[in-house]
Amino acid sequence: MTEKPLISIEALARRYPRHGGGETTVFEDVWLPIAKGEFICLIGHSGCGKTTILNVLAGLDQPSAGVVIVDGREIAGPSLDRAVIFQGHSLLPWMSVMGNVAFAVNSRRPDWSKDRVRAHCQKYIDVVHLTGSEHKKPAELSGGMKQRVGIARALAIEPKMLLMDEPFSALDALTRGSLQDEVRRICTETEQTVFMITHDVDEAMLLADKIVLMTNGPHAKIAEIVENTLPKDRSRTNIHKHANYYALRNHLLDFLVTRSKAFTAESGANGYDPKKPPIVRPGARPVAVETGPPEPGHAVSA
Amino acid sequence: MPASLTLRAGLLSVAIFAAFIGAWYLATLPTAGSAANVDPEYAALVSGAASEGQKSAFPTPMDVGGTLWEHLKNPFYVRGANDQGVGIQLAYSLGRVLVGYGLAALVAIPLGFLIGMSPLVYRALDPFIQILKPISPLAWMPLALYTIKDSGISAVFVIFICSLWPMLINTAFGVASVRKEWLNVAATLEVGPLRKAFMVILPAAAPTIMTGMRISIGIAWLVIVAAEMLVGGTGIGYFVWNEWNNLSIGNIITAILLIGLVGMALDLALARTARLVAYRE
Numbered sequence: 001m002t003e004k005p006l007i008s009i010e011a012l013a014r015r016y017p018r019h020g021g022g023e024t025t026v027f028e029d030v031w032l033p034i035a036k037g038e039f040i041c042l043i044g045h046s047g048c049g050k051t052t053i054l055n056v057l058a059g060l061d062q063p064s065a066g067v068v069i070v071d072g073r074e075i076a077g078p079s080l081d082r083a084v085i086f087q088g089h090s091l092l093p094w095m096s097v098m099g100n101v102a103f104a105v106n107s108r109r110p111d112w113s114k115d116r117v118r119a120h121c122q123k124y125i126d127v128v129h130l131t132g133s134e135h136k137k138p139a140e141l142s143g144g145m146k147q148r149v150g151i152a153r154a155l156a157i158e159p160k161m162l163l164m165d166e167p168f169s170a171l172d173a174l175t176r177g178s179l180q181d182e183v184r185r186i187c188t189e190t191e192q193t194v195f196m197i198t199h200d201v202d203e204a205m206l207l208a209d210k211i212v213l214m215t216n217g218p219h220a221k222i223a224e225i226v227e228n229t230l231p232k233d234r235s236r237t238n239i240h241k242h243a244n245y246y247a248l249r250n251h252l253l254d255f256l257v258t259r260s261k262a263f264t265a266e267s268g269a270n271g272y273d274p275k276k277p278p279i280v281r282p283g284a285r286p287v288a289v290e291t292g293p294p295e296p297g298h299a300v301s302a
Numbered sequence: 303m304p305a306s307l308t309l310r311a312g313l314l315s316v317a318i319f320a321a322f323i324g325a326w327y328l329a330t331l332p333t334a335g336s337a338a339n340v341d342p343e344y345a346a347l348v349s350g351a352a353s354e355g356q357k358s359a360f361p362t363p364m365d366v367g368g369t370l371w372e373h374l375k376n377p378f379y380v381r382g383a384n385d386q387g388v389g390i391q392l393a394y395s396l397g398r399v400l401v402g403y404g405l406a407a408l409v410a411i412p413l414g415f416l417i418g419m420s421p422l423v424y425r426a427l428d429p430f431i432q433i434l435k436p437i438s439p440l441a442w443m444p445l446a447l448y449t450i451k452d453s454g455i456s457a458v459f460v461i462f463i464c465s466l467w468p469m470l471i472n473t474a475f476g477v478a479s480v481r482k483e484w485l486n487v488a489a490t491l492e493v494g495p496l497r498k499a500f501m502v503i504l505p506a507a508a509p510t511i512m513t514g515m516r517i518s519i520g521i522a523w524l525v526i527v528a529a530e531m532l533v534g535g536t537g538i539g540y541f542v543w544n545e546w547n548n549l550s551i552g553n554i555i556t557a558i559l560l561i562g563l564v565g566m567a568l569d570l571a572l573a574r575t576a577r578l579v580a581y582r583e
Contacts, residue, residue, distance in 0.1 A: 060486055078489040090483035094505045094581040103501065107491040139582035157491070 005033035006193055007057070007161065012066035014052050026052065027220035029274040030066070032212060034161075037191040041204035043252070044214030045260060050197045054165050057195060058084045070160075080108050083159035085167045089146040091138040091153075098134040101125060101153050108157040124156040125149075127186060144175035151179075155186065162187070164196040168203065177236055180206055188232075201252045205230065206239055212277075213255050215263040222277045223263045226251065229284045244283030251282035323363050330362040361552040369552035370559065384544065386536070388557065392564060394536040398454070398529075399522045399568075402461025406518065410466050411511060414473025415499070418507070424474060431471065439464035439525050443532055453533035460529045465518040472514025476507030508579035516572045523565045 013028035027049040034040055042050050055061035057068055059078035067074045070081070091100050101121040109117065125134055128148040138146055147167060154162055167183075168176040184207055187194055198204050204211045211226040229244040239245060259266060272278070361369070377389025417423050439460045446456035480503050488498045530539025538557055545553040 058490055060489060078492060080490075080492050082490070084486070084490045086483055086486070088483055090481075090487050092484060092487070092502065092505070093583045094508075094579075104491050107493050107497075137582070 006036045006070070007034040007195075008069040009033070009053070009057070010067050010069060012053065012056065012063050012068070014049055015064040025219050026217050027214070028065070029221050031275045031277070032222060032225075034193065034195060036193055039187055039192075039194045039207055039209045040196070040212060041208035041210070042195070042197050042212045042214060043199060043201070043204055043256065044220065045199075045216050045256070048214045048217040048220035050214065051165055054084075054163050054195065054197055057161075058082055058163050060084075080157055081160040083154035083157055083162055085147075085150050085154045085162065085164040087165045087167065087169060089138070089143075089150045091146055091149055093138050096135045096137055097125065097130060097141070097149050097152075098122075100138070100149055101156050104153045104157050121152075121156055124152040127155065128152045128182065142175075144171050144179060147171060147179060148182075151183065151186075155190075155192075160193060162192050162194045162196075164194065166197050166199070169199075176203075181236055183207065184235075201249060201256070204252070205245075205248055206234065206236060211252065213252070213260070216260050219264075221274050223255065223260065224278045224280050227279060227281045227284075229281050247283030251280065326363050330360050359549075359551070361555070366552050366555050370556045373553075373556050373560075383535075388538070388541065388560060391536060391538045391541040391557075392560060395526050395530060395538040396564065398458050398537065399461055399519075399526050402458040403465045403519060403522050405458075406462045406465035406522075407469055407515065410469035410514075410518075411473050414470045414511075414514075415477050415503075417470070417474040418477025419503075421478075424478065431467065435467045435471070439521075440528055440532065443529065447533075453535060457526070457529045457533050457537070461522045461526060464525045465522045468517035468521065469511070469514040472517070473507065473511045476510030476514075477503055479510075480506040505579070505581070509576065509581070512572065512576035512579055516569060516576065519568050519572055520565065523561075523568055527561060 009030055009032040012030040014026040015023045015028075016026065018024045026047070030053065032040075042053065044050050052061055052063075056063050057075075059075050059082065069075075070079075092103065095103060098118070098121055101124060102117050105112070105117050105120055109120075112120070122134070125131060128151050130145060130148055130152065133141065133145065138149065141149070147170075150167070168179055171179065180203060186192070187207075194207075196207065205228065209228050211228065213223045213226060214220050215223045226248070229248060230239060230242050234242065266272075373388045377387045377392075379385075379387040380390065417427055442460055442463050443456060446459045447453065450456050450459060484502055484506055485498075488502045493502065526537065527539035527542065530537035531543040534540050534543070538561055542554055542557045542561075545551075545557065
């Protein structure tokens with residue numbers, strides 16, 4: 001990586017005291033740089049500590065070891081620079097759509113006039129296609145609409161980084177699809193830096209520039225970073241027609257089904273370094289692995 | 303098509319009321335012939351007709367209706383310390399309840415907020431609250447009379463102490479159980495402590511706090527009658543006791559009815575307020 005990353009996760013670990021003495025290590029030695037404008041998806045099985053990593057990034061949780069560096073400084077707590085879109089929409093139910101977004105904007109810009117805040121909120125409510133529902137309470141909205149408000153609220157504070165914890169997992173497939181398209185459009189247009197947790201391979205392939213694969217917990221770590229080899233202008237309707245689609249998808253599924261369990265044995269054999277997890281480009285013509293020796297069978301040529 | 307539920311319920315209510323009045327009427331019909339075993343002292347207290355057993359000492363529905371009408375026609379008269387209109391007595395009682403209850407709210411809601419925000423304070427104050435809560439408010443009365451040396455203020459103190467606990471406990475519970483995700487939203491938005499308290503925690507806990515306030519006003523109105531029977535002087539509780547001493551059962555029934563109506567009005571007022579702060583998730 002040539003340019004300095006926006007955020008750098010360094011040697012992060014989380015341990016819990018075990019019942020009856022000792023410690024359980026959920027994940028350890030997690031290193032990950034995130035560059036400005038990148039869309040990163042973290043995939044892994046339940047229990048590998050994905051949400052904990054996101055909460056540490058958000059400043060809502062503390063790691064047992066390691067640091068997260070933003071702009072050369074260790075993060076000490078939550079910040080308006082890192083907006084979170086929660087798994088449950090977590091809107092404040094006594095406020096209207098406008099109220100929820102304005103609450104966030106007022107926090108970011110306490111010096112703005114009422115009208116200016118209103119206009120700013122309206123802009124983002126329009127972006128997520130909720131025009132006309134400004135004065136509705138969250139209880140009057142469908143699940144997808146609530147999640148849109150959550151997205152508008154996060155975007156409206158114009159954060160340096162967007163953190164999303166399985167934002168679409170509670171939605172039905174149709175709503176999920178259209179919201180994914182919208183998030184992709186908004187994030188590409190605004191060159192937003194995004195860190196997203198998902199367990200949905202298709203969602204990751206559509207949205208992410210880089211897909212970070214985590215091994216199973218306990219002692220989970222980043223196994224490898226998969227670069228998305230699909231073209232930038234991909235969309236839900238054409239993504240599966242691209243030549244690299246199956247190479248990428250099979251690689252991700254292989255990992256989740258088999259390699260995530262047996263990764264420790266595999267990593268010992270080829271000089272795995274947790275500080276520099278191997279970068280893989282399934283389906284890309286130049287040989288797939290940048291660091292360490294190529295892994296036969298996973299660097300599929302198109 | 304059957305009539306609406308509201309209409310049918312209303313008709314049933316009227317029927318129950320009519321049956322109740324009917325039964326009351328029948329029970330207080332004059333009876334003949336059992337005059338022999340009436341205690342002469344009792345006969346001297348109640349009217350001549352009643353002592354002979356021809357007319358019950360317990361008033362008929364029509365008697366009570368008449369008394370009620372007399373009271374409602376002129377509720378605010380003052381004819382000396384022991385003869386004041388029922389409206390004045392109710393106003394005294396209401397005043398005491400509102401002062402005691404208001405003071406209790408001023409103490410309980412901020413204190414409950416503090417307790418709810420801090421698990422340490424919650425744990426530290428819990429034993430005190432648990433012991434003080436089940437004490438009958440009237441048990442405080444002698445202590446209050448001794449220390450305050452004013453019966454009127456003592457009655458207000460008793461109202462204060464009985465209103466305190468439901469509001470305190472509900473506020474602390476409501477504040478402590480604000481959903482973690484809402485607090486996380488406030489945290490990621492770097493909302494300051496004061497703004498968080500008023501914009502997130504207070505609205506989130508408001509329905510629980512209002513429930514506590516509703517329980518408190520109910521208890522305060524129950525307790526004021528008993529407290530005024532003890533301290534005397536003015537108030538609807540004193541009125542009831544005074545009329546018992548006068549053996550005027552018609553007045554007592556009138557007072558009971560009015561106590562019920564005022565209590566219902568207080569509860570309704572708070573229920574309305576509760577609706578203003580309610581939210582659906």
